Amino acid sequence: MSGIYPTKKRKKLMPMQDRSTIIGIIEMRSKGFSYLDVQARYRIGSGTITRIMKNFDAMATTLDELKLMEAGAVVDAFFPPERRRRKDTALPDFVKIHERMLDMGKRADLSLIWMDYSEDNPDGYRLSQFYKLYGEYLAQISGNKRSSMPVERIPGQKMFIDWAGDTPELLVDETTGELSKVHFFVTTMGFSSYLYAEAFLDEKTPSFVAGTAHALTFYGGVPEQLVPDNCKVAVSKHTKDELILSSAYSDLEDYYDVVVLPPPARKPKGKPTVENHVRQIETHLIERLKSKPYVTLGEINRDMAKLVDSINDKPFQKRSDIRHSRKRGFEKYDQPKLRPLPGLPFLTCDYRSVLRIPDNYHVEYDDHYYSIPSTMVGKPAVLKATMSEIRICDSDNRLICKHERSYKTFPLYITIDEHMPAHHAFNKELDARDGGYYRRWASTYGQSMETLIDRILRVPKHEEQAYRSCAGILHMCTDVPRPIVIESADKCVEAKVFKYSHFKKVLGQARQSCSHNEGQDAIGLPDHANIRGKDYWK
Structure with a gap:
C-alpha cells in the first residue's frame, strides 16, 4: 500500500x-x-x-x-x-x-x-x-474522483422533498390584472419515483410544512425517512459533524415519528430522484400550465393533479423495469412498506423566531403580547401560533408555556401570574383589589379590625389612595396570633386613631408584652421538697 x-x-x-x-x-x-x-x-x-x-x-x-x-x-x-x-x-x-x-x-x-x-x-x-x-x-x-456508486433503493424507505426552481407568473389578480409568481412543491418516493406536486404562493415555513403533510396524506402512509432539501425552513444547521432541524420540521418529525435526513449540504446528488423529477416538472408540467392564466391556486392544483397523474401512469421506457410505471411500482412495492398515518393531520403553525426575550418578559404576536417566565429574559425562543393557541419553546424546542390565543382588542398583554417576578406580582395584586376586598379580609379578624379598615378607606378623597395602607396592615397580621391582632385593633378603635403607623406601634407593643409574659412563666421555680416557697412565711 x-x-x-x-x-x-x-x-x-x-x-x-x-x-x-x-x-x-x-x-x-x-x-x-x-x-x-x-x-x-x-x-x-x-x-x-x-x-x-x-x-x-x-x-x-x-x-x-x-x-x-x-x-x-x-x-x-x-x-x-x-x-x-x-x-x-x-x-x-x-x-x-x-x-x-x-x-x-x-x-x-x-x-x-x-x-x-x-x-x-x-x-x-x-x-x-x-x-x-x-x-x-x-x-x-x-486520476478521477468523480466515481459514482450504484444506490440500492429500498421500498418504503425514503420520500424526497424539494422546490422547483422555476416560479412562473400564473396567478392573475382579477381587479388589477397583475400577475403573481407560483412556487411548486415536489416530492417523490425513493423506490417507485411516485410523484406528488402542489402549488403555493411562497416557499415559507407554513407552505413547506403543509406541503409535506399533504404529500404524506397523498401517499397514504409514512416512510422511514424524509429527505428534504437543505433549505432554512427545514434545516437550521447542517455540517459534516452536526445536523439541527428547524423547530417546524422537528415538530413534524416527532408527530409522524419519522427520521428527517437531509443530504449533505451543497450536494444535490444526495437526492437525485427528486432532482430528476423537478427537471421533468419544469420542462413538461409547468410549461403546460403556462398556456392559460389562473385566478386561484385551487385551479392550478386541480389541473396540475391531472398532469401528475398522467406522469405517474406513464410506463417506463425500459420494459425490463420491475416497476412498469410509477403508480404500479408505488402500489406494489412502496405502499405496503409505509407505516399508517396518525389519526389526525399535522396541525400547521406560524413559527416566529425570538432572538432575545425582552426585559418585560412578553413576546409579540398579532398585536398582542404573551408572557414567558421572567427567568427567560435575554434568552432566545420560538413562538408557535395556531388558530387557537400560542406555544412558546426554548432554543432546544422544549415547551416553556402556552396561552389561549386572543382575538380581542384589549387586553393587549396576556400574562400568567406565575411568570411575573415577586414584586410585579405584588403590585398587580394591589391593582386588582378594591375597598370591598379589604373590608371582607378585615372582617375575618372581628368587628374592630373591620371598623379600623373602613375608617382608613374613608380618610382620603379617593379610597384607592388607602389600598396600600390596608394591605400593609392585613399582611402584617398574617403570622401573628389572632387574639393579639384583635386586641390591637380594639385599642386603635377605642383611641379613635385610624392610621397604619399607630396600628403597627400598638401591634408591636402587644407582641412584645406577650413575649415578656411567656418568658416570666418559663423562669418560674420548679416544685421540689427542699424548696419551701412563699406560702411558708405566712
Whole structure:
C-alpha cells in the first residue's frame, strides 16, 4: 500500500456529539430503530451509538429528566471534558476496501464497508471523513474522483422533498390584472419515483410544512425517512459533524415519528430522484400550465393533479423495469412498506423566531403580547401560533408555556401570574383589589379590625389612595396570633386613631408584652421538697 497511498498518522479529536444528537440517538433506540437508521440520521459510527446507550443505561436518569438538563450538562455527562483529547489514528487499508467494492459489483455500498470498519475501530474516522479519504485514494489510482456508486433503493424507505426552481407568473389578480409568481412543491418516493406536486404562493415555513403533510396524506402512509432539501425552513444547521432541524420540521418529525435526513449540504446528488423529477416538472408540467392564466391556486392544483397523474401512469421506457410505471411500482412495492398515518393531520403553525426575550418578559404576536417566565429574559425562543393557541419553546424546542390565543382588542398583554417576578406580582395584586376586598379580609379578624379598615378607606378623597395602607396592615397580621391582632385593633378603635403607623406601634407593643409574659412563666421555680416557697412565711 505504501507505493500507492503512503501510510501516515493523523491527529483526530475524540468524536463528541451535541445535546440534540445525544437525545435523538436515545429516543430512536428506545423506539426500536436499528443502528443503521440511527447512523443514517445522525451520520455517526456504531461505536458512538453504543457508547452513548451504555452511558445512558448506567445513569440513574430518565429520558424526560435528560431533556430538562442544560445542553452543556448533557454533553459533559456523556463526553467528560477530561476524555476529549487528541490521538493518532492510522488510515484505513483502502487497497482492501477498493477490492471489496469491486467484488460487490452493483451492490457496492461504501457506507456498509464503513460500518464494518467502525465496528473494529470505534474511535476511527467518521463517515464523511471516510468518504473523503476514499475519494482521495481513487483520485490517486485513477486520476478521477468523480466515481459514482450504484444506490440500492429500498421500498418504503425514503420520500424526497424539494422546490422547483422555476416560479412562473400564473396567478392573475382579477381587479388589477397583475400577475403573481407560483412556487411548486415536489416530492417523490425513493423506490417507485411516485410523484406528488402542489402549488403555493411562497416557499415559507407554513407552505413547506403543509406541503409535506399533504404529500404524506397523498401517499397514504409514512416512510422511514424524509429527505428534504437543505433549505432554512427545514434545516437550521447542517455540517459534516452536526445536523439541527428547524423547530417546524422537528415538530413534524416527532408527530409522524419519522427520521428527517437531509443530504449533505451543497450536494444535490444526495437526492437525485427528486432532482430528476423537478427537471421533468419544469420542462413538461409547468410549461403546460403556462398556456392559460389562473385566478386561484385551487385551479392550478386541480389541473396540475391531472398532469401528475398522467406522469405517474406513464410506463417506463425500459420494459425490463420491475416497476412498469410509477403508480404500479408505488402500489406494489412502496405502499405496503409505509407505516399508517396518525389519526389526525399535522396541525400547521406560524413559527416566529425570538432572538432575545425582552426585559418585560412578553413576546409579540398579532398585536398582542404573551408572557414567558421572567427567568427567560435575554434568552432566545420560538413562538408557535395556531388558530387557537400560542406555544412558546426554548432554543432546544422544549415547551416553556402556552396561552389561549386572543382575538380581542384589549387586553393587549396576556400574562400568567406565575411568570411575573415577586414584586410585579405584588403590585398587580394591589391593582386588582378594591375597598370591598379589604373590608371582607378585615372582617375575618372581628368587628374592630373591620371598623379600623373602613375608617382608613374613608380618610382620603379617593379610597384607592388607602389600598396600600390596608394591605400593609392585613399582611402584617398574617403570622401573628389572632387574639393579639384583635386586641390591637380594639385599642386603635377605642383611641379613635385610624392610621397604619399607630396600628403597627400598638401591634408591636402587644407582641412584645406577650413575649415578656411567656418568658416570666418559663423562669418560674420548679416544685421540689427542699424548696419551701412563699406560702411558708405566712
